[in-house]
Amino acid sequence: MLSLNNIEVIYSDVILVLKGVSLAVGEGDMVALPGANGAGKNTTLNAVFGLLKTELREIKDGAIKFE
Structure with missing residues (x-):
């Protein structure tokens, strides 16, 4: 299971681009992230893959917790 809890991403230390994103995906589940351009899908x-600095980050992959 992959779970995100209350993720926030801030660009340039001033621009809040994601706030309070939470998501839980079970093993074997397929997920789609629909939304318009600029909605925050990428x-x-x-943030999940650790390519962006996040605030209030709690990402869990099974028993492994990334903060």
Whole structure:
């Protein structure tokens, strides 16, 4: 299971681009992130993969917790 709890991403230390994103995905589940351009789909995935600095970050992959 992959879970995100209350993720926030801030660009340039001033621009809040994601706030309070939470998500839980079970093993074997398929997920779609629908939304318009600029809705935060890629930003969310980049935060999951650790490519962006996040605030209030709690990402869990099974028993492993990334903060």
